[in-house]
Amino acid sequence: xxxxxxxxxxxxxxxxxxxxxxxxxxxxxxxxxxxxxxxxxxxxxxxxxxxxxxxxxxxxxxxxxxxxxxxxxxxxxxxxxxxxxxxxxxxxxxxxxxxxxxxxxxxxxxxxxxxxxxxxxxxxxxxxxxxxxxxxxxxxxxxxxxxxxxxxxxxxxxxxxxxxxxxxxxxxxxxxxxxxxxxxxxxxxxxxxxxxxxxxxxxxxxxxxxxxxxxxxxxxxxxxxxxxxxxxxxxxxxxxxxxxxxxxxxxxxxxxxxxxxxxxxxxxxxxxxxxxxxxxxxxxxxxxxxxxxxxxxxxxxxxxxxxxxxxxx
Amino acid sequence: xxxxxxxxxxxxxxxxxxxxxxxxxxxxxxxxxxxxxxxxxxxxxxxxxxxxxxxxxxxxxxxxxxxxxxxxxxxxxxxxxxxxxxxxxxxxxxxxxxxxxxxxxxxxxxxxxxxxxxxxxxxxxxxxxxxxxxxxxxxxxxxxxxxxxxxxxxxxxxxxxxxxxxxxxxxxxxxxxxxxxxxxxxxxxxxxxxxxxxxxxxxxxxxxxxxxxxxxxxxxxxxxxxxxxxxxxxxxxxxxxxxxxxxxxxxxxxxxxx
Numbered sequence: 144x145x146x147x148x149x150x151x152x153x154x155x156x157x158x159x160x161x162x163x164x165x166x167x168x169x170x171x172x173x174x175x176x177x178x179x180x181x182x183x184x185x186x187x188x189x190x191x192x193x194x195x196x197x198x199x200x201x202x203x204x205x206x207x208x209x210x211x212x213x214x215x216x217x218x219x220x221x222x223x224x225x226x227x228x229x230x231x232x233x234x235x236x237x238x239x240x241x242x243x244x245x246x247x248x249x250x251x252x253x254x255x256x257x258x259x260x261x262x263x264x265x266x267x268x269x270x271x272x273x274x275x276x277x278x279x280x281x282x283x284x285x286x287x288x289x290x291x292x293x294x295x296x297x298x299x300x301x302x303x304x305x306x307x308x309x310x311x312x313x314x315x316x317x318x319x320x321x322x323x324x325x326x327x328x329x330x331x332x333x334x335x336x337x338x339x340x341x342x343x344x345x346x347x348x349x350x351x352x353x354x355x356x357x358x359x360x361x362x363x364x365x366x367x368x369x370x371x372x373x374x375x376x377x378x379x380x381x382x383x384x385x386x387x388x389x390x391x392x393x394x395x396x397x398x399x400x401x402x403x404x405x406x407x408x409x410x411x412x413x414x415x416x417x418x419x420x421x422x423x424x425x426x427x428x429x430x431x432x433x434x435x436x437x438x439x440x441x442x443x444x445x446x447x448x449x450x451x452x453x454x455x456x
Numbered sequence: 457x458x459x460x461x462x463x464x465x466x467x468x469x470x471x472x473x474x475x476x477x478x479x480x481x482x483x484x485x486x487x488x489x490x491x492x493x494x495x496x497x498x499x500x501x502x503x504x505x506x507x508x509x510x511x512x513x514x515x516x517x518x519x520x521x522x523x524x525x526x527x528x529x530x531x532x533x534x535x536x537x538x539x540x541x542x543x544x545x546x547x548x549x550x551x552x553x554x555x556x557x558x559x560x561x562x563x564x565x566x567x568x569x570x571x572x573x574x575x576x577x578x579x580x581x582x583x584x585x586x587x588x589x590x591x592x593x594x595x596x597x598x599x600x601x602x603x604x605x606x607x608x609x610x611x612x613x614x615x616x617x618x619x620x621x622x623x624x625x626x627x628x629x630x631x632x633x634x635x636x637x638x639x640x641x642x643x644x645x646x647x648x649x650x651x652x653x654x655x656x657x658x659x660x661x662x663x664x665x666x667x668x669x670x671x672x673x674x675x676x677x678x679x680x681x682x683x684x685x686x687x688x689x690x691x692x693x694x695x696x697x698x699x700x701x702x703x704x705x706x707x708x709x710x711x712x713x714x
Contacts (some may be wrong), residue, residue, distance in 0.1 A: 156712075200545045203712040220547050228545035234537045236467070238474035250463040251546045295542055305545075 144214045146303050146334035147176040147199065151208035154194050154358075168194040170359045171208055176336055176351070178213075178302075181329050183345035183366075184338040185441060186355040192338035193231055195355070196307050199336075200228050212303055224253065227296035231307040231338075233288055237281035241272055241291050244280060245298055252299035266294040271320065285312040293321065297328065304328060306337035310344055322348055346370065346437040354444040361444040369440050376433040377413050379406045382426040389419040407433060460548050461556040468560020469567075472526060477564060480518050481571050487514055492579040503583040508594060508676040511576035516601045516672070518572065519565055520632055523605045526564070527612025528624035530557040531704075535713055544713070551705045558613055558701055565605045573598050590678035596686060597675040603693035607664045608632055610700035617707040635666035664696050 151171040158164045169191045176182045186192050197203045199210055201217055215222045235244050245263040254262055267273050270290040275283070280291065289312045296304055309325070310318045325335050325348055339345055345352055346366060353363040362369075384399050386406075391397075393416055395406040404425075408416045413430070420427055472478070488511055495506045531554070534540040543553060576594065581587065611631055615624035634641065638660060645656035669689055671681050 156714075197541075197713070200541070202541060202544060203714065204710075220549065223545065223547040226545065228542065230538055230541040233542065234539060235542070236471065236539055238471055247463065247467055248542065248546065251460055251543060251548055253547060292542075299546075 144178065145175045145211070146178040146180075147174065147182075147210070147212055147336060148214075149174045149195075149199075149208065149210040152195070152198055152205050152210050153207040154198060154203060155206045168358050169198070172355075172360055174353060174360070174363070176334060178334050179329065179332050180350040181325060181335045181337070181348050183349035183352040184336065184355065185340065185342065185345055185352055186338070187340055187445060190355045190445075191358040192355060193307055194358070196228070196230075196305055196338060199305060200226075224299070225302045227299065227301035227304045229292045229296040229304075229306045229309055232285075232311060233292035235280050235288065235291060235295075237279065240277050240279055241267060241283070241294075242276040244291065245295060248295045248298055254299050262298060266298050269297070269324065270294045271317075286314060286317055289313055290317070293324065297324075301333070303334045303336065306335065308339055309337055310339065310341055318344070342438050342441055352437070354441055356445040362440070366437065370434055370437055375410050376407050377410055378429075378431050378433050379408065379413075379416055379420065380404070380428040380430075381420050382428060385423055385425060387419040387423045387425075389422075390416055393419070403428070458552055461552050461559065464543075464548070464553060464556025465558075465560035465563060468530070468557050469563045472561065472564040477522060477526065478568060478571070480522065481568065481575075484514060484518055484572055485575055488575050488579045492582045495583055504580065504678075505676045507580050507583050508576070509672060511572075511579055512594070512597050512601065512672040512675070515569060515572045515576065515598065516604065516670075519569055519601060519605050520608055522568065523561065523565060523608040524612050524625055524628045524632070526561055527609045528616045528621045528628065530561060530613055530616065531708065532616045532621050532624070540713060550709050554613065554701065554705050554708055558609060561609050562606055565609070566602060569598060569602055569605070588678070590680070593671075593675045593678070593681055596681045597671050599686075600669040600671055600689060603689060604666055604669050606697040607635075607666075607693055607700070610697040610704070611664070614700045614704040614707070617704045617711070631663055632666065635664040636670070637667060638663055638665040639667040665692065669693065 149172045151173060152169065153171045154167075154169040156166045156168055158166055172195065184192050184195065194203065198205055199212065199217060201223075210217045212222045213225055236247075239247065242263055245266065246259055249259045249262060264273070264276070267276050270293050272287065272290050272294065275287060280288065283291065289309070293306070293309065296306065306325075309321055313321060322344065325337070328335055349366050351363070351365050352369070354361045379395075381404055382402060384402060384404060386397055386399065386404060390406055390408070393408050393412045395408045395412075395416060397404060397406040406416065410432070417427065417430065488507075491510050492507060495503050495510075531540075534543075540553070544550065573594075576598075577587075577591075580591065580594075608628060608631075612624060612628045615627045619627065641656070641660040641663070645653060645660045648656050668685070671685075674681070
């Protein structure tokens, strides 16, 4: 059973006074997310990530197609008890304290009354807000609100979590903590579907990713597969700041950083390059094949000239 | 009733209290205290009439203003601030949200009216130094005022489901004003002919009949209120508010929350 499955999910908005102008926010989307994995939904701003999440949450209705979460149609009320959602730049009832807000959400999520207090305290500690539990949300910073957003999403221990730009507004430490939390959720067997345009987060966390651009799915696959393709080049790293002249002749792209030099050469020229470095009595630190980074994959997918509609890469 | 509706209603009530909505009571108390003192000094023999008229009219106006201005923001504010997203992504149905919001504001208005009622009776006691049996009819007038609030709140919710807060406020206020003259409108309709008659009659019956819910004057004159009127007004107001609420739910159920 898939955690999330969309079948031709599509959204077109009609704008203007007579609603005659059609704006396609999401072209037919076919997507399957397995249970227990972290799935990254990547795309530049305005790509259709939030629209997809809103469709899955039942906040907007699809123009065509359907979606299922844990094999249930998304409009089935039973689905809502099993999902958690963090909207982009969340805003909460600012007259409530963090504790009151989470109690309210626990009530709405039918968390048993006996467990509520403990559950609220636990998630507040989990997101690092135990000390701010009794502070009104209007006094919270953007980063703190993001943490409250994560707390409310995991509060009722849902099986599938949807995070819309979860790292937004967080400092580096906060981002690290959220990454750890997402990995923890995965270890608990929970599925995490998150949208982001921060590729390093996706590369570090995701099992699978999908790239969306202009409302269209441009690529989908396992992060390991997408980043494992060797480009026929090797990267040589050695100590010092000396650049053997013969390397230039081999067409090496070189970068000197402090006491380290990096050079990328064609795999065919690898031995010649190593010999050139050794001749200068320099200490080689590493020789590694150059792999496609997620960033390169992403850029390739969102460039119009190289756009590929849908399909597994 | 679903527990979720109760939770949403209770949170709406809490929001109103924390947003200092009940602070209007201070203005009300000041107004009524000033009026009672003034009436005590100026009027001879009509203190009761003036205090009841003024007090109940103030209860009605203060409540209507709250019902309109909070009612129109009940849903639109939640959409604008996106607080709704984390509620509707839980096992909460859209109709439960609307009904919960309605009941929360209705509860706020009932509490508000109760405090104001205490103020009215206190002012009455201050100027007359005793209560009479006929003063009991003031409770009926207050009950009718609360029924008015239910209708206005439901209408404000209905308007806010498809228009901007400013438009909703204008619509709700106009309906309140027109509805306050519903009996006159019906009388006018009866005097017209042909298509105008049909249109005028339709309009007269479409707007809520707030004039039949207004017994302030007769209560001030210590006249009793017929039991049949209490019953018919109750049924009418609940039916009208229920219909408006169903309309709001119907629109909201199909709305895309962009």
